[in-house]
Amino acid sequence: MAFVGMDPERIRKVAEQLRQSSHQLTMVNETVQRLINQATQAWEGQDTLDFSDAWTGQHKLTLQQCSEQLEQMSTDAIEQIAQQEKTSGITPGGPGSALKPGDVIPGTTIPMDGLTPDKLNAMSPEDREKTLEAMTPAQRAAYLASLTPEQAAGLLNGMSPEQSAGVLAMMTPAARVAALSAMPTEDRRKALEEMPEAMRDEVYGAMDREVLAQTIGHDVTLAKTESTLSVEAEAVGFKIEAMGQGEMVVNADGSSTVKLHGEFGGGRTFGSDEKGASVTAGLEAEREYQFASPEDAEKFIADLKHAATSVSIDNPNPIDDVWKVLDSGHHVDRFGGYLQAEGHAELGEFGEIAGGGRIDVLATPSEDKLEASLKLHYDASANAGDFAKFSSGGEVEVKGELEHGQLSKIELKASTNGAFGAELEGKSSSGALLTTTHEVVQGSNIGQGGEVKMTLSADNPGFSQVKEALQNGDVGKATELAYKYSDVSYRQTVNTVLADDEHSVKLGAFGVDVAKAGYHFESKAEVSTLIMEKPAGSTHYYDISGGSR
Structure with a gap:
């Protein structure tokens, strides 16, 4: 044409x-x-x-x-x-333009031919909005079309999300996408939340994939590494346990999270090593750090390792250095407790199965926030020869969050995985009537998994509609609305267990085990190979795999 x-x-x-x-x-x-x-x-x-x-x-x-x-x-x-x-060299106020020389913005004394982007962007957000609203449609269309994406983003600087959405609606679709792409990520997200659903989906569909990933991938895991050390001791049916865990997550929007978690508890055990169960409860605490990039997170971890290992004659106790690093970044502390039940059964030479459930309650005093979660999981493994093993597992988690006493977020997550790996086991015993048995199990594996996560936040307009439908007893409508107004993400992953070392010592008398103690160290990594994201309020899924970094 x-x-x-x-x-x-x-x-x-x-x-x-x-x-x-x-x-x-x-x-x-x-x-x-x-x-x-x-x-x-x-x-x-x-x-x-x-x-x-x-x-x-x-x-x-x-x-x-x-x-x-x-x-x-x-x-x-x-x-x-x-x-x-x-x-043609046409600019607002130029020859042939909808803005003729001498035109002024209606209701003002501002001449259109003197209104440069720099002059308009120098105004307060309120005056900018009033100036645009005061223009005739022809003046406004010609003016906005003359702006570069950076100038259009500058025009929106400092405006409220509602003001930004209103100005963006005045632009052509191509100019709208360009202006949003040039905006800071957080401002872009807030402006999009105020747009009509059809316009927002239109923007998502036209955005560059990397910009789209930055916009809607802020709570979607791209890669994760996790290391866990657990220690436990057991005697005459009673058990004490402790666990420390470090986790680094790279999100699809390029941000990163580091989490340090610790817990201590005790409880009862029932049955034997081959077929048994346990119920435990305890206290837990965690600290979570947010970083703008994985590089910042890696630097923090490197500084922490350096502080923990910098023992010298001049510095015999590095604890003060460790605490300085731990207090250096922006972090959130949570404290609470847990209750869990576990069961397991060995299937002879074929393998073993295990399952259980866990309830966690954590408070964030600095934000007057309380979160509670329920997790149900299963694990199964089948032996394939002397050393090889197939394993599979799954987990369902429901989490609720209260802020200032009001429900602020509901999250449902389901995941499954399958893996193939190798496992080496060694056992040695000594003594006659009183025996000591030392067991060592080492292994690693690689496999694939999938995860679906659905999150509904109270700041979403649909949250109150879901509550109203539930109060009216209309579960079908509540489910439909919950899906529509939730962030839903689907991930396919490659999961690798890098190290899996377990050591235990058992004490026995007259052929019966009376006590045992041991530790288990595991290090694993997870990388997303496919990420499909449905933003809240949208009915479309967007592939942000290629835009994630």
Whole structure:
């Protein structure tokens, strides 16, 4: 298409009509798809398959192609007009522009031909918004079209999310995406939250994948490493345990989290090594650090290791250096307790199965926040020869968060994994009536896994709608709304156990074990190979795998 010599303002109106028509076709496509899904639930047989194939393979595709062509025509029109004006040297207030020399912004004494981006951006956010609102549609369209993405982002600087969303709505789709992409990430997220759903999805679909990952991947794990050391002792049916854990997470938006966790507790054991169970309870504490990048997190860990190992004649006790590093970054402390029940059974030479549940309650005093979670898990393994082993596991977690006494977040997470690895076991005994048995188990494995996480926050407008539906007893509507207004992420992962060392010592009398103690060290890594994210309020999933770093 060529629009040389045509009125730019008229073409912009045509482009907007094309864009709206494209969106309407997309909505029709989605509506028909929903109706077909509902109809085919009660319709079975060959006719159903033929109808679905015809819709999916022909009609749905045709509508989708028409929508994409209309959107492309709209984009082409805007780009050609912008290029035409640039080539002709047309600027706001210039010859041939919708802004004629001498024009002033209605209700003001500001001449349009003197309103440069620098002058407008130097105004307060409120005056900027009023100035844009005071322009005629033709003046505003021409002015916004003349801005570079950086100038448009500067125009939004300091505005509230509602103000930013309002100004962005005045722009063409291409200019809107460019301006948002040039904004700081947090400001971009807040402005998008205030946009209408259709406009927000349009922006997500047009964004560069790396910018999209930064925007919607702030709580999605890209990679994780975790090291855990646990120690326990057991005698005459009683047990004490302690655990320390360090974890580093790289999020899909490029930020990073480091978490240090410790716990101590005790309880009862039942049964034997081959088939038994335990119930324990205890106290726990953790400190979580947030970093802008993985490099910052790695530097923190390196500083911590250096402080912990810097023993010398001049510095015989490095504890003070360790605490200085621990207090150096922005962190959040949590304190609380746990209750857990575990059971296991060996299946002879074939393998073993285990499962259990755990309840954690943690308080964050600095933020007047309380979170509670329930985890259920299972693990199973099957021997494949003398050293090889297949293993699988799964976990379901439900977490609720209270802030200032009010429910602020609900999170549901389900994960599963399968792995193949090797395991070496050694055992030695000494003594006759009183015996000492030393066992060592070492192993490593690699496998694949998947995780689905659904998070609904109270600051989302749909949160109150979900509560209202539940209060009215409409579980179906509450479930539908909860899904729509939740962040939902799906990840496929590669999981590697880098080290798995277990040492234990048992004391026996007359052939019966009376006490045992030991420790278990495990180091593992997880890398996401596919990340699909559905932002809150959207009905679309976006692949942000390639944009994550």
